[in-house]
Amino acid sequence: MRKIVFSLWLVSLFIFAGLTVAQERFNDVRQKVADSLTALKTSVSSGDFENAQKHLDQAVSIWESEVKPMIREGVKSNEQFREYFERMDEVDRRLANLSQMLKTQETRELESEVNAVIWGISHHPRGFNVPQPRYSTWDWVFGLGIGIGFCGLAVVFGLYLRKSYYRRYKRQGEDSVLKG
Amino acid sequence: MWSDFIIIGIYLALMFVAGIFFSRNIKNTADYFLAARSAPWFWIMGSVWATNIGFLHGYLAHGGAAYEWGLIQANFEWFQGPFGYILTGIFFIAFYWRASIYTVPQFLERRYGSGLSVVYSLAWIVIFIVTIAAEFYLGGIFLKNILHIPFWPTVLVLATVVGTYTLLGGLGAAIMMEFVQFIIMILGTMPLLFILLHMVGGIFGLKEVMLTQWGISPQYFTVLPDLHHPYGPGPWIILGQCFVVTLGWCAGHQSMVQRNLGARSIYDAKFGYVVAAIPKTLGAFLYSVPMVAAPIIFARSGIFVERADASYGKLILNLLPSGMLGLFIAGLLSAGLSSISSVLNSTSTMIVKDIYERFLVRGRSDHHYFIAGRIATFGIIAASLLLVPVVLKVYLIMWLEQTLIAMVLGPFMGVLMLAIFWRRTNATGSLVGFITGGIFAIFLQQGLGVRVFFQISWWSFVLTFFVTMVVSLLTEKPRLEQVEGMTWDSDFRSKVGLILEERAEKKGIKVTEISRGDLRRPPWYLNIKYWATAILLLQIVLLLFFG
Numbered sequence: 166m167r168k169i170v171f172s173l174w175l176v177s178l179f180i181f182a183g184l185t186v187a188q189e190r191f192n193d194v195r196q197k198v199a200d201s202l203t204a205l206k207t208s209v210s211s212g213d214f215e216n217a218q219k220h221l222d223q224a225v226s227i228w229e230s231e232v233k234p235m236i237r238e239g240v241k242s243n244e245q246f247r248e249y250f251e252r253m254d255e256v257d258r259r260l261a262n263l264s265q266m267l268k269t270q271e272t273r274e275l276e277s278e279v280n281a282v283i284w285g286i287s288h289h290p291r292g293f294n295v296p297q298p299r300y301s302t303w304d305w306v307f308g309l310g311i312g313i314g315f316c317g318l319a320v321v322f323g324l325y326l327r328k329s330y331y332r333r334y335k336r337q338g339e340d341s342v343l344k345g
Numbered sequence: 346m347w348s349d350f351i352i353i354g355i356y357l358a359l360m361f362v363a364g365i366f367f368s369r370n371i372k373n374t375a376d377y378f379l380a381a382r383s384a385p386w387f388w389i390m391g392s393v394w395a396t397n398i399g400f401l402h403g404y405l406a407h408g409g410a411a412y413e414w415g416l417i418q419a420n421f422e423w424f425q426g427p428f429g430y431i432l433t434g435i436f437f438i439a440f441y442w443r444a445s446i447y448t449v450p451q452f453l454e455r456r457y458g459s460g461l462s463v464v465y466s467l468a469w470i471v472i473f474i475v476t477i478a479a480e481f482y483l484g485g486i487f488l489k490n491i492l493h494i495p496f497w498p499t500v501l502v503l504a505t506v507v508g509t510y511t512l513l514g515g516l517g518a519a520i521m522m523e524f525v526q527f528i529i530m531i532l533g534t535m536p537l538l539f540i541l542l543h544m545v546g547g548i549f550g551l552k553e554v555m556l557t558q559w560g561i562s563p564q565y566f567t568v569l570p571d572l573h574h575p576y577g578p579g580p581w582i583i584l585g586q587c588f589v590v591t592l593g594w595c596a597g598h599q600s601m602v603q604r605n606l607g608a609r610s611i612y613d614a615k616f617g618y619v620v621a622a623i624p625k626t627l628g629a630f631l632y633s634v635p636m637v638a639a640p641i642i643f644a645r646s647g648i649f650v651e652r653a654d655a656s657y658g659k660l661i662l663n664l665l666p667s668g669m670l671g672l673f674i675a676g677l678l679s680a681g682l683s684s685i686s687s688v689l690n691s692t693s694t695m696i697v698k699d700i701y702e703r704f705l706v707r708g709r710s711d712h713h714y715f716i717a718g719r720i721a722t723f724g725i726i727a728a729s730l731l732l733v734p735v736v737l738k739v740y741l742i743m744w745l746e747q748t749l750i751a752m753v754l755g756p757f758m759g760v761l762m763l764a765i766f767w768r769r770t771n772a773t774g775s776l777v778g779f780i781t782g783g784i785f786a787i788f789l790q791q792g793l794g795v796r797v798f799f800q801i802s803w804w805s806f807v808l809t810f811f812v813t814m815v816v817s818l819l820t821e822k823p824r825l826e827q828v829e830g831m832t833w834d835s836d837f838r839s840k841v842g843l844i845l846e847e848r849a850e851k852k853g854i855k856v857t858e859i860s861r862g863d864l865r866r867p868p869w870y871l872n873i874k875y876w877a878t879a880i881l882l883l884q885i886v887l888l889l890f891f892g
Binding site: 200290294322336 | 413516562563565571573642646647648650
């Protein structure tokens with residue numbers, strides 16, 4: 166019996182694990198683009214432009230064939246893809262810039278351009294886009310009402326507790342009688 | 346890199362061996378579930394904090410949420426956390442400790458009867474299993490990113506290590522390990538803050554870049570944002586989180602309370618809980634503040650971040666030198682393992698004490714329940730691993746866990762406050778109130794689509810409070826044994842009585858022969874109220890500075 170239960174548990178673990186693969190896929194392909202671009206930076210810093218071009222081609226290939234289709238498909242059903250969808254044009258433009266820089270071997274801005282591409286395919290904090298603080302009259306009424314109400318309730322409750330305590334246990338010198 | 350692997354390997358091996366070592370002293374359920382009631386206050390302090398801070402409530406999920414939403418995440422450490430620790434230490438812990446209980450539901454059972462206690466136990470068992478799954482998930486993606494090892498084998502290794510020392514050693518092993526882990530966590534992870542702040546030009550340099558150069562919302566730097574903030578509106582943080590969820594978490598979370606039940610005296614239980622607010626405050630500097638600065642480092646250095654929950658791991662991987670990274674990972678593993686271990690131990694305690702022993706198999710030997718506790722621990726690990734794939738689909742793990750907790754803790758705080766502060770509350774009122782509040786919380790989330798969990802907790806608390814009061818008044822009064830010594834107004838007398846009896850017993854004399862000198866208070870520097878006041882003042886200073 167124990168073996169059967171253990172086997173069932175193991176089988177269900179593998180089935181569930183399979184479901185997570187697609188979820189991880191989108192992260193993994195973007196990671197590959199980032200890794201290729203990081204390798205590009207290393208190659209350029211050692212003056213190996215031929216290798217750098219290979220890494221850029223690899224990054225562009227994964228971006229075009231895997232990441233972009235996933236984003237286009239994903240945004241139809243999942244709002245979490247929206248941020249990447251909106252940055253697709255910017256990433257395309259910067260990748261084209263990188264290609265141009267490698268051709269002309271003009272590398273002053275190359276590192277910041279690579280970093281911008283990686284940041285473009287990364288997840289950005291949602292807190293960046295929270296609207297500026299805006300308080301309405303209702304907010305003030307609501308806030309102050311609850312604040313003052315809460316303090317009032319605390320005072321009333323405290324006085325009630327004090328009264329009920331001394332009703333049950335008399336002050337010093339008085340008879341201390343325990344009531345139910 | 347190899348030096349990092351060696352440090353992590355040594356750490357995991359030590360945890361494994363320590364669990365086997367501590368298991369030698371475990372003989373019965375009191376040893377296993379309550380560490381034989383022997384823990385001094387400093388163990389309690391370290392253990393409470395290490396229990397609270399893990400992958401989920403701390404480095405990875407809080408860090409991820411801080412990356413996602415900004416400094417608002419620090420309110421868990423600078424405001425509501427210490428507030429909850431202090432109020433629980435002063436008002437609630439003494440009731441639990443003196444009642445000689447193993448679990449929070451047992452307290453509810455004495456005050457309200459078995460109905461509420463069973464509902465509460467079942468709700469927490471479900472939440473705890475989800476919590477452990479979330480911890481495994483976070484630990485898995487963290488180690489996958491850092492050490493480039495596959496997700497599932499990592500999760501299974503984590504489950505094996507933590508399962509072994511909790512399964513064998515019980516609460517005693519967990520508390521002692523947590524105290525060691527508490528020190529490793531602080532020493533191992535603190536350097537990150539200084540390295541980061543140095544890189545971005547301090548807090549003011551950070552604001553300059555983000556607010557002026559990047560033009561992002563100033564609400565990213567606010568601890569208490571305005572009412573329309575999508576993640577945590579300031580007023581709701583105060584009402585829903587501070588007064589309900591955090592207080593309920595500290596007073597009603599079995600893992601947090603169980604540490605104090607293992608204390609050697611009431612004083613150790615209370616003082617340990619209150620001073621745990623100090624490391625809790627420090628926590629924001631370990632994971633929230635660094636993660637607010639992280640976007641600058643990611644953008645400047647070209648570090649890829651696939652999702653918010655992975656951002657903390659990416660940051661340390663790219664920032665820390667080899668060797669220090671290993672120590673840091675050991676610190677993080679400490680946090681994660683200690684949290685998983687304590688929740689595991691607490692869940693098994695609730696399953697055995699509140700469900701199995703009461704309803705399924707009664708009147709068996711202590712050894713039987715002790716073995717049942719170990720089997721339950723194994724079952725919980727298995728169930729949690731099966732839930733990991735479900736957890737993987739959630740966009741921000743912090744949101745999922747807090748929403749679930751808000752649904753239970755709103756109603757719980759309603760009935761707990763009335764249990765202690767109003768003698769007239771009875772079993773029928775509390776059960777009807779709790780269930781009504783719980784259903785209302787689900788309706789708010791699922792029916793009305795309320796996404797801010799602070800609002801869910803507050804309104805379910807308010808409804809539970811009033812329904813419980815009304816139903817209690819309409820039904821009969823509770824019996825004397827259900828309220829005497831269990832409510833605030835009857836507590837003072839029983840407390841003094843117990844202290845007198847305890848001291849007379851030690852001296853081998855009658856209670857009436859105790860002199861006034863025997864009732865001396867602890868020295869001023871160990872006075873709970875002074876420490877509580879100082880900690881609350883510190884929170885005000887932090888709030889004024891970071892507002």
